[in-house]
Amino acid sequence: MPKLDFDVITLGHGSGGVLTNKLLKSGVFDLLKNPLLDTHHDGAVFELNGKTAFSTDSYVISPIFFPGGNIGELAINGTVNDLAMCGAQPKYLSLSFIIEEGLKMTEFWEVLVSIKKAADTAGVQIVTGDTKVVEKGKGDKLFINTAGVGQLMSKANIDMNQVKPGDKVIVSDSIANHGIAVMSIREGLEFETSILSDTRPLNGIVGKLIEEFGYDIHLLRDATRGGVASVLNEIAQDAQVGIEILQKHTPVDPEVEGACEMLGLDPLYVANEGVFMIIADAQIADDIVQMLRTFEGSKKATILGEIVEGHKRQVILQSAIGGKRVLNMLVGEQLPRIC
Amino acid sequence: MPKLDFDVITLGHGSGGVLTNKLLKSGVFDLLKNPLLDTHHDGAVFELNGKTAFSTDSYVISPIFFPGGNIGELAINGTVNDLAMCGAQPKYLSLSFIIEEGLKMTEFWEVLVSIKKAADTAGVQIVTGDTKVVEKGKGDKLFINTAGVGQLMSKANIDMNQVKPGDKVIVSDSIANHGIAVMSIREGLEFETSILSDTRPLNGIVGKLIEEFGYDIHLLRDATRGGVASVLNEIAQDAQVGIEILQKHTPVDPEVEGACEMLGLDPLYVANEGVFMIIADAQIADDIVQMLRTFEGSKKATILGEIVEGHKRQVILQSAIGGKRVLNMLVGEQLPRIC
Numbered sequence A, B: 001m002p003k004l005d006f007d008v009i010t011l012g013h014g015s016g017g018v019l020t021n022k023l024l025k026s027g028v029f030d031l032l033k034n035p036l037l038d039t040h041h042d043g044a045v046f047e048l049n050g051k052t053a054f055s056t057d058s059y060v061i062s063p064i065f066f067p068g069g070n071i072g073e074l075a076i077n078g079t080v081n082d083l084a085m086c087g088a089q090p091k092y093l094s095l096s097f098i099i100e101e102g103l104k105m106t107e108f109w110e111v112l113v114s115i116k117k118a119a120d121t122a123g124v125q126i127v128t129g130d131t132k133v134v135e136k137g138k139g140d141k142l143f144i145n146t147a148g149v150g151q152l153m154s155k156a157n158i159d160m161n162q163v164k165p166g167d168k169v170i171v172s173d174s175i176a177n178h179g180i181a182v183m184s185i186r187e188g189l190e191f192e193t194s195i196l197s198d199t200r201p202l203n204g205i206v207g208k209l210i211e212e213f214g215y216d217i218h219l220l221r222d223a224t225r226g227g228v229a230s231v232l233n234e235i236a237q238d239a240q241v242g243i244e245i246l247q248k249h250t251p252v253d254p255e256v257e258g259a260c261e262m263l264g265l266d267p268l269y270v271a272n273e274g275v276f277m278i279i280a281d282a283q284i285a286d287d288i289v290q291m292l293r294t295f296e297g298s299k300k301a302t303i304l305g306e307i308v309e310g311h312k313r314q315v316i317l318q319s320a321i322g323g324k325r326v327l328n329m330l331v332g333e334q335l336p337r338i339c
Helices: A018-031 A071-085 A105-122 A177-186 A203-216 A227-238 A254-263 A282-292 B018-032 B071-085 B105-122 B177-186 B203-216 B227-238 B254-263 B282-293
Strands: A044-059 A088-100 A125-134 A142-152 A168-171 A217-222 A242-246 A276-280 A302-308 A315-318 A324-326 B044-059 B088-100 B125-134 B142-152 B168-171 B217-222 B242-246 B276-280 B302-308 B315-318 B324-326
Touching: A018 A105, A018 A125, A044 A071, A044 A088, A044 A125, A044 B088, A044 B125, A044 B142, A071 A088, A071 A105, A071 A142, A071 A203, A071 A217, A088 A105, A088 A203, A088 B044, A088 B142, A105 A125, A105 A142, A125 B044, A142 B044, A142 B088, A142 B142, A168 A282, A177 A254, A203 A217, A203 A276, A203 A282, A217 A227, A227 A242, A227 A276, A227 A315, A276 A282, A282 A302, B018 B105, B018 B125, B044 B071, B044 B088, B044 B125, B071 B088, B071 B105, B071 B142, B071 B203, B071 B217, B071 B276, B088 B105, B088 B203, B105 B125, B105 B142, B168 B282, B177 B254, B203 B217, B203 B276, B203 B282, B217 B227, B227 B242, B227 B276, B227 B315, B276 B282, B282 B302
Parallel strands: A088 A125, A242 A315, B088 B125, B242 B315
Antiparallel strands: A044 A142, A044 B044, A088 A142, A168 A276, A168 A302, A217 A276, A242 A302, A315 A324, B044 B142, B088 B142, B168 B276, B168 B302, B217 B276, B242 B302, B315 B324
16 A cells, blocks of 8 residues: 555545545556556547447445455456446446545555456456545445446347247356355354355456357346346346246355355345356357356356246246246345445 | 336335336336337447547535536536547446435436436437445435446547647636535525526537637646636646636636635635636637637636646636736545535
């Protein structure tokens, strides 16, 4: 951390004046340094050609530090992954802070360092940003927004309209780790094993999948808020199809399953930050799973179910003991501020 | 407003589940409708070619409704203007909400309608977004982030390195209206006249200026947080030049000047949302002012001063009575949460 003559963020750091400049110039700009950010203009200018993907998310996770990560890397990985789910390679990100007055500079710096590391890992540059400060009690330590642009991969054809009966539904890894990791620390629960958030960039894996399987990959979605069940419900509704999944094929780590039972949560509704769903042509589904399993971060990939002709707009779960039931979208809020 | 079975926003509206879908599908998507947003994917995909500008800002203004506008149009105009200041025509915006639980749906809807209107006026499309909800007491009604992309105008050459001694400093309109409008309602002050925020899109005016004067416009900056004085100080520092301005040339409406005196504020430090600074070649400065004065929203345009060889990195103000003093960057925070 750079030597600074302040320990906490104050309202003046959001004034646009001397303190804002001090905060940015004594550290932030140096840490995130790149030629586009270095212009210090109201925005960044770069060359883009062809089809561009554009996405944004705000992050309000509480607490801002959790097992396996913090709000900073979450904010980078989240937008990187949203772009990857569009079939794009993320390139440039914006970064905007809403800081509650009183945030410790050491905490802010730790988040910033994670942001830098996550951006480097994902291969993206932070090129423009904003810093606002609100009074104590009008925020909660730190909210972050990122937006990002990326270039569509030439072989990508991700489109809701491509989803058709017979397609397979693949899940990239074991689920519910992120939500349970955050819950464990938030509720002061102690689990026997240490469950970590799965926050990670997915653009590397997605890039290789699209390179290899191109047009046969019909849809990609990361299973964040609302978990796998809510994402599948959205797909069923938007693509006007039925979906059937097999509970026994749902990859859940034993310690996560145990924690879910203890907390009364269904892992299918718990948020992930590094797990995604793939809807693909049946013929290549096994090959996709094989390829996913060669990567760290998708070792537990499996075919979860399929798109069906019947019961349009519904997701049906076949339970481990053979019964079938409708898997609804998440009702209410199980885990507020999980991302 | 669409008929909804809820009156206030609850945590569940940020869950990613049923309530989030209900909020978006019963109204928001319809109101902001366009083919890119209609895909309901994690991001939007569009064609962009050539040089692209990218910018973001978060808006935390309090109160969210103020004389002359609300946080919604501010969030659209702000990012539109940041892109315009890069010499770009804004095209696509992202829109991200952080809502405090309990926000009245009528208030949220009023903001949304303003967003739609402002986007239409500026000629931009909202193509992707996000909604988060935080617990009561962990936010303040509504924070908004927008990010935007636009295409650089072919004749634009906005660059800090272009700024050179002899260039003129032009201000596009009378200053300090936004800050004083917000202060008037926040502090429960009653002024004899009603001062309104100057929030407005500047891309139309900027487009015409660049079309006409192209490479002779060296730098554009909107004078938001920290006001004209802070922006000029940033330019002096980043471009390593001196700046001299004449107080008597500073356009301030009489009622704003009166309010500033009453509140002990210097209008040069008060935030604007529709005023920008132009650094341009001296030969065309008068022509720029003439052109600006033909537009609604820049009728008071004037040459405020010039870039000088001496006292590098400093802004010098020549007072109405002839004395000279250094005009420093804003120290501390005069008007917290003004944007």
